[in-house]
Amino acid sequence: MPLFDELIPLLSAGALAFSILTYVILDGTDLGVGILFAVNRKARHRHVMAFSILPIWDGNETWLVLGGGGLLAMFPAAYSIFLSAMYAPIILMLLALIFRGVSLEFRDRAKTERRQRLHDVAFMSGSIVASFCQGVVLGGLIQGIPHAEGQYSGNGWDWLSGFSVFCGLVLVVGYALLGACWLYWRTEDALQARSCRQARLLAVLTVVLLAGVVAWTFRLNTVYEERWLNPLIGIPFVALLIVLMAVFWRAFAWKYHFLPLFAVLGWFATAYAAMVVALYPLIIPPALTLAEAASAPLSQMLILAGFAVLIPATLAYSTFGFWVFRGKIRAKD
């Protein structure tokens, strides 16, 4: 069954891509809230910001565990090459995530104001470093990883380039945008007005930087350029982005405060899809294909069956978990 043999890795890739995208938009939002601690310094504002993500950050981060586990289970060769190659930024990201998760959870236990500020610094810097590292490994993946015979064959530093650092910066700005839109939705009064201004500014910055990434990617690899300049691929993506940008710009005038966030989530999904399309059929450029990296068909089939049954249930009760804590957050004095 040759069709079947091709379909299974493709479906697996879809499941993996879905997990990672879900992670990016969910945890990206609460990482963004952490990044915005850098510019929102009022104690009451920070209290509200922390409360807005406290009941949900743990669940959001679980999608990253799912992504890691999924890569291992469905594309073990890619898991091995990718993580060996990205050793330094991945370890740094994990340590930063430890710092931010723990300091968020600990911040209200700090006895003095000074200590609480220390926790906030850890939360903010952890969020920034984790976001930056995620951008760097993404850039490192797009630019390609040297590998031979199913193992990484570089010197440990080839992820470091102007391009990957630039991608890191872009992701920090992008996540901050998500965070600002989230705060616009979940807060009111001064903090909401502030978040609105921040979101607009960050949106402009994100669009400019994203254009920079695309231009840089063209210079990096002609395959990406050809793929994106194909009108059948390029035009729908650009059209979609333009529509979503228009929605974003008008959204602040409407009474539905969740709209800006959802518009930006649309940007992220579109940009992500464009990246996946550019990479296909590779999982690790320049040479490793999805089919080559795939685990045994029996493994992928088990996972896909579990995924089809369990992930809809997961999405349902995770949504319920968000729903319970819906509405504006008001700090009582």
Add this chain to the structure above:
Amino acid sequence: MDPSDPTLLVARAQFGITIGFHIVLAAFSIGLANFLMALEALWLWKKDHAYMDVYRFWLKIFALNVAVGTVSGLVMEFEFGTNWGRLSTKAGSVIGPLMFFEVMVAFFLEAGFLGIMLFGLKKVGPKLHFFSTCAVALGSLFSAFWILSANSWLHTPAGYSIASDGRFVPEDWLEIIFNPSFPYRLVHMVFAAFLGTAFMVGAAGAWHLLRDPSNARARIMFSMAMWIAAIVGPMQLVAGDLHGENTLEHQPQKLAAMEGSWERPPSGQGEPLRLFAIPDMEERRNDYEVAIPHIGSLYLRHNWTGTIKSLNEFPPSDIPPVPIVFFAFRMMVGLGFLMAGIGIASLVVRKRGHLYSARWLQKVVVVMAPAGFIAMLCGWVVTEVGRQPFTVYGLLRTAESSSPVSLSFVMTSFISIILVYVLVFGVGLVYLMRAIVQEPRKNEPGPEPELANETGR
């Protein structure tokens, strides 16, 4: 790669330390989640608010524990790639799906309902809240199921074939999931989690009883913990013995190392119980051995003269570092007997009606607070060091499992991880101690009591 290569040794130390921290948090989460489930059930059933007070007291500690556990678990999920890439490539098709199911079945269940459990009682009402607590408790047990299945497969591989490129290919998932050592390891570990938690909870209860013997909430903690110690403590000894027999069958050199048995005794003498010895890997013998004859045969073979395959019957390159396994095993068993003994002693004291006034017992339990988790760590040292020099037992050597990463990277990450863990766990431990020594009061507030009031329309 040479087994004594420094890069390999540092990578192993890094894995050992990260998993050592994580396993304590994971086990404490399993134990606490189930303890909290029991407390909330008792609250709903008996309508006694003291149970809810104890629930909230431990919920604050649970919140800290889960937060640190999530992030330390995240490290584990990626370390297989950063440091053990060749193992991942070769065994990913088999252990990967098991770990993936752990996330899908267990972690999401825990994380999805955690927010409601921690902050949502006012928002969803007692019934739905109890449901959330049960979901979190069940999730923690599911997670033990899947990760121990994956771990056990590495010890006792089954249901696989080996492809031409050396990769393990799954053939029969039921055989893989329920591999020979899995049922024993699962039971042994879940009991360990319950015991470890019981001694932490019991110690907190005892601490407060020593200050105020009439504190109803401290009484609940101490009494429930001592029930667990009395029931699970002895059961754990049986489970451990059965697990040992399973090891004897499937990993004979590990068992020989646990026993410190270098030479098979002459026929008729039987296997001794070595109480103390200093195993010498160079000379391949024990120094300063103190042993009781025949007792080893009794618990290993259930007769008077049976023997086991000894270490010298294996090639020297196939046996684990004997002293570590030997001492960790004795530490674990010693603490196990102590805990079971305390559990039984508590039964006697309880029968006489002195449970809340027996200060000596309370003092002993306070001292024993970390005993369960120390025993558990020793047990993991026995089983993981004991399976060396293999990652997939008998099939893939540890030296052939690592990633092609240079020493400088592994060393730098090792040092950074230690620094971060010491800081984070140090601060966490301070907060934990602070929360535990605070008197459990009437109308105890939960974690972030304002959150439910401040969120919503």
